[in-house]
Amino acid sequence: MPLTDTVARNAKATDRAQKLTDEKGLYLLVHPNGSKYWRFKYHYLKLEKTLALGVYPEVSLKAAREKRDDARRMLADGIDPSEARKAAKARALQMAEDSFEAIAMEWAKRHLAARSESHRTRVIRRLEREVFPFLGKKPIASITAPDILAVLRKIETRGVLDTAHRTQQTIGTVIRYAVATGRAETDPTAALRGALPAYKSVHMAAHARKIFITPGAGLAPFQPMFR
Template sequence: MLTDTKIRSLKPREKPYRIADHNGLCIEIRQSGSKLWRYRYRFDGKASMLSLGEYPAVSLSDARKARDEARALLSDGKNPAQIRKTEKIEASIQNANTFELVAKEYITEILKDRSSGYLNKITKSLEIDIYPIIGSKNVSEVSAAEVLYIARSTVSRVRTTGKRGTGEITALNNIKIIGAVMRYAIATLRAENDPTYAVRGSIIRPDIEHARPLTKEEQSHFRKGLDSFRGSATVRNALLTMAYTMLRSVEIRRMKWSYIDFESRVINFPISTRNNSQERTTKKNRIHLVPMSEQLYALLKQQYIESGNKEYVFPAVYSGGDSNPIGGATLNAALKNMGLKAVTAHDFRATASTILNELDFDENWIEKQLAHAEQNKVRASYNHAKYMNQRRDMLQQWADIVDGWKE
């Protein structure tokens, strides 16, 4: 039988050779000097050999233990080499089904038509908060406890790094992302349960800060501030367009020159812009019409000089301006830089609605211009031009009111 002293004394020869231990265990000395453990056995009458590792990483006692385990398999009628092969295949499958790999596949297969901005947001959340915890774990083994840990850690990270908000919204979005990946894993037969269901209600969504009208002081600050605005002309014009039109900030950002009809003095928004952030709809189903006031007409003519050769009316200022609109946070950031720290882009719609209702403009005209959802979907598809003359007059008076804020 072998001993450690004897094994260490074994020297390489011109050809590999083996020295037996006991019950089929032997050590193979190669020309390079490496020493490998082998277990020789017979299964179904055929001679076979199983590698047990390299000495001294695998000690003599460990090699004998591995041999005994192989002998036990043989006693149960199992082929140790086949069991080893099966284990390797299972390990390979396990490694191929990590949460990170499944998440990347989900993005490639399911989210392939989403915008680059949306995909970047998802990827950033995965890389910052999710992958470090469960990225290398088999997707079928992700637990509710780990999801809860990720959610609570996200809240803590957002709060301690001084990011905007308290972190609950980011945490809830991370749970939503994990859930989407898990349901894809279930659909592709790589997991059986979605652990995010167990943690529903663990993070409370903060109260929504609803839009509110600007105060008199804020109205004046805004309109006077635009005359001395230090940012780009594109951002200034976008802010003033928002004030004149009662449009949502996303509609301002995604407004394209193809929507602008200078001859008819109307902005024609297709349904895809309002209801689908990815703008995958190609039919120009005109659903929201915005009559141009004199001020808006002149403003867009001025902006055409800035960006008329680009797709978007208000393109990104510093990068990607040829193919991307201004960023989602640009307008709110500009308001804060103007000193209006408590004002958001959405507040301008609330301001217009409040003031125009107080001036007894027809509620139907106001609602139509705000483009609030029509309950009757069929009727909505035909009513986009309703009250057009009244709305044109209303928006002209509204633009005059906005300009009057600086007096």
């Protein structure tokens, strides 16, 4: 007889773990401490196996049945649901390890160590403020040129074009590091050449003004070749 939500809710703990059977391999395991866990018993390659489906009542009877049915569909396709879950967890872990933020911090630790503390702080703060909120959790190999351009446009609209260019340079450096270490295939920032308006830094502009105001400054006096 199928399990009902009332029976599951009112099940009392005993001195031994007890199983309240539903159907098609689903049951509720009630522990002596009163905790209740959904389990799905199945056979794969002639081996009896058990798949955890969550904790009751956080996972309702209806939701547990849906999870059981998903697992049964995998079995019908020749897939072991326990192994499929392990593979999914492994992929999620790998994606987290290969996220833009994780690789950027790895790059910073390796390649900014010899730079001044003020420089390291500026670069990391720029990443934390301008890039990580939008690209930080994405697998670095999946980041595209439009993804990066969207980030740069947000900076550009604030009127800080120099920051947009510096951010593009840093993103490109991090992705090229990922390419070199085998975690990305290409650097999409190469496709962004010319996507941002050109800018002249304050330092360059000041230097140009100095040269204009004092022509010949720093040059040796002209000496004629022949007398």
